[in-house]
Amino acid sequence: MSEATNGKVNSAAAVLTRKDFTSDQEVRWCPGCGDYSILAQTQKVMPDLGVPREKIVFVSGIGCSSRFPYYMQTYGFHTIHGRAPAIATGLKASRPDLMVWVITGDGDALSIGGNHILHVLRRNVDVKIVLFNNRIYGLTKGQYSPTSELGKKVKSAPMGVPDAPLSPLSVAIGAEATFVARTVDTDTKHLVATLERAAAHKGTAFVEVYQNCNIYNDRAFAYMTERSVRDDRTLYLQHGEPMRFGKEHQRGIRLRGLDPEVVTIGEDGISEEDLLRHDEHRPEGTLAYLLSRLDYPEFPVPVGVLRDVQRPTYDGLLEEQEAQAQQRHGTGDLDALFNQGDTWVVG
Amino acid sequence: MTSQDTLDKPVEELESVVIRLAGDSGDGMQLTGGQFTRTTALFGNDISTLPDFPAEIRAPAGSLPGVSSFQLNFSSHDIFTPGDAPNVLVAMNPAALKVHLDDLEDGGILVVNTDAFSKTNLHKAGYTNNPLGDGTLSKYRAFKVPITSLNAKALDGLDMTQRQTDRSKNFWALGLLYWLYNRPLEASLRFLEERFKESNPTVYEANKRALRAGYNYGDTTEIFTTAYRVRKAHLPDGTYRNMTGAEATAMGFVTGARLHRKSIFYTAYPITPASEVLHEIVHYKHFGVKTFQAEDEIAAVSAAIGASFGGNLGLTCTSGPGVALKSEAINLAHMVELPLVIADIQRAGPSTGMPTKTEQGDLLQCMFGRNSDSACAIIAPATPGDCFYMAIETFRLAVKFMTPVFFLSDGYLGNGAEPWRVPSASDLERYGVVHPTDPDDFAAYRRDPETLARPWAVPGTPGLEHRIGGLEKADITGNVSYDPRNHELMTKLRNEKIERIANDIPLQEVYGDPEGKLLVLSWGSTYGAVISAVDKLREQGESVSHAHLRYLNPLPKNLEDILQRFDTVLIPELNLGQLRLLIRARFLIDAVGFPKVQGLPFKVSEIIEKCEELLG
Structure with missing residues (x-):
């Protein structure tokens, strides 16, 4: 990683605090919205990244989540619906010295911006994408989104949603993402740790945040966030560790053939050795994809880093090509350009 | 290897010649045309070209839709168009003959490849009788040459x-044309050497032999009694090169960026005919050009806007359908007031239309194709070589006025070629770009009092951290604002900024008398046909003048005054009257339209006839 990468510098910048990343604009999300927590944790993480404030840019699309950049005291660009990944690609590819974050939602990223999400991931542009998934269109007042559950009754589908939902994590892994993680708005510690991991990743980082919309889709994730059931319904992924969950850590995930299953340690002679062991760095996305399919009620919901692998970034490859071209042809001489090929003289 | 002295046959002097090569799209007609052009330009003639090919890469062989052609006008004097009716037609098969024969002038030279006139090919072209023997060709000086078999013998x-x-038969035909018009073989031999000598020695040898065999056939056979010569043109002194519009456009953008000490971020999604520019500019990475082949048109323009936000020159190149897809993002650039260049290489529409054919149908789309009041600057190059200078101009205006600017070219300009006088880099004007750095004196929407441009503050500048976006901005601060009066003020400011560009562009010039009976008002690629027509009419003593617009929004400040000085204003356009609509709406002048939407440029004769009709 070069010195300038992601805006990181070695010189000790003045010590900044969360307050230094808070803009003077009044935050206008509905009281009780999960977005407040994500904003607060992001502002908390920023001072520790070692990146000067002026080198950080937040780019967003359209939707409740996309108001985010206005509240960050960094450079920010609130763009148009679905296009934030493309705008961020142009920014990062032309300014590799910047650290670029993309703030998006389930409708913005997976419906109108589905194409751009696919391609920013496969190119591995070095941007950090945070997708606020509330399984609903909030800003437009309650239509179903591409992550809304089949059959759910909402304003735009009073007889039930007829579209099958998709899993943002499965999409990301299918699109060759190099870093894929999930966290939850109410679990602030886990949220901070996940954002820090995303920031440290070289390449596209894709983070899905389960986020509660208390107006149009309240308690959408209560099945796994309620304190009383959280431990039994959440699988905290830890690299190198067996996949155990439950209040007493007594349950686990085992693979039978190609199918995962929930087992209890100590029953039927099952020991920890029989459990799947998490490996974020597997070159193939098979394990990460399998984890992305685990869902309530059959399985606990995995949170944490599903996948973290390295491959060349798009912006890095463009830089290399430019350097190679300059090595071969110099830094560009206009007169040589004008006179290239066959010329003839008149007079 | 050839000069007049070594020719064994009499040489007839001609002022100019229009040649059209026509064959199957797999016959290599575009390559042959390009070779003839290059040789002829190097020889010192003035040239103008018109490639015309089907959208299908390989339409069914021998069919009418599969015919591809290349027209070249070369001359000993100034020319501005590829010519109306060809003086010479080379038809490589019956379909090519069928499609193009009507255009050939009476008494014109026709070279046909007799080997291709098989029963099947005649049937495919819709001939019931063989035109080689039924008197169809009697109006022309027809030379029937078994090109396929003569070529095979040579190889x-x-x-x-x-x-x-058989793939070399186009070089055989090229050799024959070189003899007929007294051209040297060297340039094409050099081309073959560069292209094939190492990579494919057999193909190199084959094409070399074919070229020479075609040439020698002309020299030794009895059927051609005369060779022709077109003397060098009297062009202004200087170094020249042959230049297509696509090359000039790419080179102009690279130059424009360098003159601003900026890097280009060039974005595109593959689309005909705009991809030609992409294929050029990818070779200029050492000039600091980054290219992004996007997943779609919207991503392309979006990425360009992202690059502009970062302080680079965002540039996206497309054609009409692509502009339609980019509209929302272009309006974002209008709203956040960032420099952005949208190059629209127009093609025949609507919808997919005729992708390889030319048209000027996007003027109103570029003027108005966005939600709400959102003016953008529009400029249009006049000739292939002019694409270079107008590309520089788009960057200048985009940066100085912090606005999207359309570069409105078309397929005819992009694919056409002309001799281009090579400028000296030191003669080109340099442009300073100011990025603010002082946090105490910064407001994201505090405008330059003269241009109304807002400051271009780029990420990485300490203390200038600010947010922009598509929501309405408060004047000066740029914070989100729903204040009704502010919205009206900002809407007016954004549009007045575009109006003020008129203070920064040249006044409109008039060719001919400053007043009179008829003014022909044109824009874009119709320049050549119109100036040629006006020239001819003026030679005949008619009261006709010509004003050619290179700036379409805003229009030059003196245009209204010019229009008022003529009894009649005629606006020929390759659309149903888009500039005419703007001129009538803006100046309340009853301009006469002359639309043509056939996917083809105007002929000089068409403009002349229309003018004569109006002059009475």
Whole structure:
């Protein structure tokens, strides 16, 4: 990683605090919205990244989540619906010295911006994408989104949603993402740790945040966030560790053939050795994809880093090509350009 | 290797010649045309070209839709168009003959490849009788040459299949044309050497032999009694090169960026005919050009806007359907007031239309194709070589006025070629770009009092952290604002900024008298046909003048005054009257339209006839 990468510098910048990343604009999300927590944790993480404030840019699309950049005291660009990944690609590819974050939602990223999400991931542009998934269109007042559950009754589908939902994590892994993680708005510690991991990743980082919309889709994730059931319904992924969950850590995930299953340690002679062991760095996305399919009620919901692998970034490859071209042809001489090929003289 | 002295046959002097080569889209007509052009330009003639090819890469062989052609006008004097009716037609098969014969002037030279006139090919072209024998060709000086078999004979002994051998027949025909018009073979031999000598020695040898065989055939056979010569043109002194519009456009953008000490971020999604520019500019990475082949048109323009936010020159190149897809993002650039260049290489529409054919149908789309009041600057190059200078101009205006600017070219300009006088880099004006750095004196929407441009503060500048976006901005601060009066003020400011560009562009010039009976008002690629027509009419003593617009929004400040000085204003356009609509709406002048939407440029004769009709 070069010195300038992601805006990181070695010189000790003045010590900044969360307050230094808070803009003077009044935050206008509905009281009780999960977005407040994500904003607060992001502002908390920023001072520790070692990146000067002026080198950080937040780019967003359209939707409740996309108001985010206005509240960050960094450079920010609130763009148009679905296009934030493309705008961020142009920014990062032309300014590799910047650290670029993309703030998006389930409708913005997976419906109108589905194409751009696919391609920013496969190119591995070095941007950090945070997708606020509330399984609903909030800003437009309650239509179903591409992550809304089949059959759910909402304003735009009073007889039930007829579209099958998709899993943002499965999409990301299918699109060759190099870093894929999930966290939850109410679990602030886990949220901070996940954002820090995303920031440290070289390449596209894709983070899905389960986020509660208390107006149009309240308690959408209560099945796994309620304190009383959280431990039994959440699988905290830890690299190198067996996949155990439950209040007493007594349950686990085992693979039978190609199918995962929930087992209890100590029953039927099952020991920890029989459990799947998490490996974020597997070159193939098979394990990460399998984890992305685990869902309530059959399985606990995995949170944490599903996948973290390295491959060349798009912006890095463009830089290399430019350097190679300059090595071969110099830094560009206009007169040589004008006179290239066959010329003839008149007079 | 050839000059007049070595020719065994009499040479007739001509002022200018229009040649059209026509064959199957797999026959290599575009390559042959390009070779003839290059040789002829190097020889010192003035040239103008018109490639015309089907959208299908390989339409069914021998069919009418599969015919591809290349027209070249070369001359000993100034020319501005590829010519109306060809003086010479080379038809490589019956379909090519069928499609193009009507255009050939009476008494014109026709070279036909008789080998291709098989029963099947005649049937495919819709001929019931063989036109070679039924009197169809009696109006012309027809030369019936068995090109395929003569070419095969020349390549005898090479390790090639018949199919491979036949691929060289275009070079055989090229050789024949070189003899007929007294051209040297060197440039094409050099081309073959560069292209094939190492990579494919057999193909190199085959094409070399074919070229020479065609040439020698002309020299030795009895059927051609005369060769022709077109003397060098009297062009202004200087170094020249042959330049297509696409090359000039790419080179102009690279130059424009360098003159601003900026890097280009060039974005595109593959689309005909705009991809030609992409294929050029990818070779200029050492000039600091980054290219992004996007997943779609919207991503392309979006990425360009992202690059502009970062302080680079965001540039996206497309054609009409692509502009339609980019509209929302272009309006974002209008709203956040960032420099952005949208190059629209227009093609025949609507919808997919005729992708390889030319048209000027996007003027109103570029003027108005966005939600709400959102003016953008529009400029249009006049000739292939002018694409270079107008590309520089788009960057200048985009940066100085912090706005999207359309560069409105078309397929005819992009694919056409002309001799281009090579400028000296030191003669080109340099442009300073100011990025603010002082946090105490910064407001994201505090405008330059003269241009109304807002400051271009780029990420990485300490203390200038600010947010922009598509929501309405408060004047000066740029914070989100729903204040009704502010919205009206900002809407007016954004549009007045575009109006003020008129203070920064040249006044409109008039060719001919400053007043009179008829003014022909044109824009874009119709320049050549219109100036040629006006020239001819003026030679005949008619009261006709010409004003050619290179700036379409805003229009030059003196245009209204010019229009008022003529009894009649005629606006020929390759659309149903888009500039005419703007001129009538803006100046309440009853301009007469002359629309043409056939996917083809105007002929000089068409403009002349229309003018004569109006002059009475």
